[in-house]
Amino acid sequence: MPDHGPQPVERLLPTDEARDLLKLVRDLVEREIKPPAAEEEEAGRFPRESFALMSRTGLLGLPYPAEHGGGEQPYEVYLQVLEELAAARLTVGLGVSVHTLACHALAGFGSREQRKSRLPDMLGGGLLGAYCLSEPASGSDAASLRTRAVRGGDDWVIDGTKSWITHGGVADFYTVLARTGEPGPRGITAFLVPGDAEGLTAAVPERKMGMKGSPTAQLNFDGVRIPDSRRLGEEGQGFSIALAALDSGRLGIAACAVGVAQAALDEALTYTAQRHQFGRPVADFQGLRFMLADMATQIEAGRALYLSAARLRDRGEPFSRQAAMAKLFCTDAAMRVTTDAVQLLGGYGYTLDFPAERLMREAKVLQIVEGTNQIQRMVIARHLAGPESR
Structure with a gap:
């Protein structure tokens, strides 16, 4: 056997x-x-x-x-x-x-x-951070953010709303992108805001289909005053800082996606080895073996892709295109692999008694965060063919 x-x-x-x-x-x-x-x-x-x-x-x-x-x-x-x-x-x-x-x-x-x-x-030191870029009216179009920081002597006063903030309301510090100048990407500056700053409040966390243990919430900045010593980089440099962070963050999402997919494959392998039909493990049936083979191949390909991009980063070479490719491929693969895992478990895959359904629900969000996969395709195409002419 x-x-x-x-x-x-x-x-x-x-x-x-x-x-x-x-x-x-x-x-x-x-x-x-x-x-x-x-x-x-x-x-x-x-x-x-x-x-x-x-x-x-x-x-x-x-x-x-x-x-x-x-x-x-x-x-x-x-x-x-x-x-x-x-x-x-x-x-x-x-x-x-x-x-x-x-x-x-x-x-x-x-x-x-x-x-x-x-x-x-x-x-x-036991602190936990969060990243504040998205807003109710600016998600994929992050350069149009409206949260504003106004200079007042040696301080900055921040007003506005950030949305979809992971760790919103529980973080000890927030890296916040706010508008300090002209419209567009050149008028954005980065700040480090303490989680207990006066005037900073979190809304009730979003009710999500997955990752229910991770709070995602809107943050409201109502006259939040911080010293200039908490400004990160130069005034107007915030958008380039954000983009640099997102390239690395996309690799993090790619690695997480491969982890979720690997967990789903492991669950499917265990179940199909133990489940017997017609006198033998269902993993012995060719149709199911082919599904498992495809799942494993997608995981290995995704892992190789994110590691290749990581090695470019470690050598100090450009990796933005490869990071977008890794985020796109790995998260799409995670969605396919977790869906197939539910299918392989049959009715049990649809129940809360097995982790396959949770992994499937969690995989979905990875196609959305750190730039949707549609945005990743735009980034990749821009690297290949140059920015669109207007």
């Missing part, structure tokens, strides 16, 4: 340190994150204790410099950690990706003094 069931993912890691890190992550996942995942997601409980644990173990600052409390790991390693976390619980994996995105502006564009004074607490 053929050997059925999921096999551990073989990782190509560059150092012994990276291999030890991944072993630590897998142990943490199996002990702390995976066991309560289904129950907590169904109840809509935010796993703050999981993020506190990852902060203590250094997993919230993996791609950032050691001098500021980071793990100084290449993106090639960091993304594989994200994949492992997302396979156990997307709320956690995506949450780490969002936190990393929220730290990007300070780490990449903050002054030496800003990085020295603020980054260590953000990377390993």
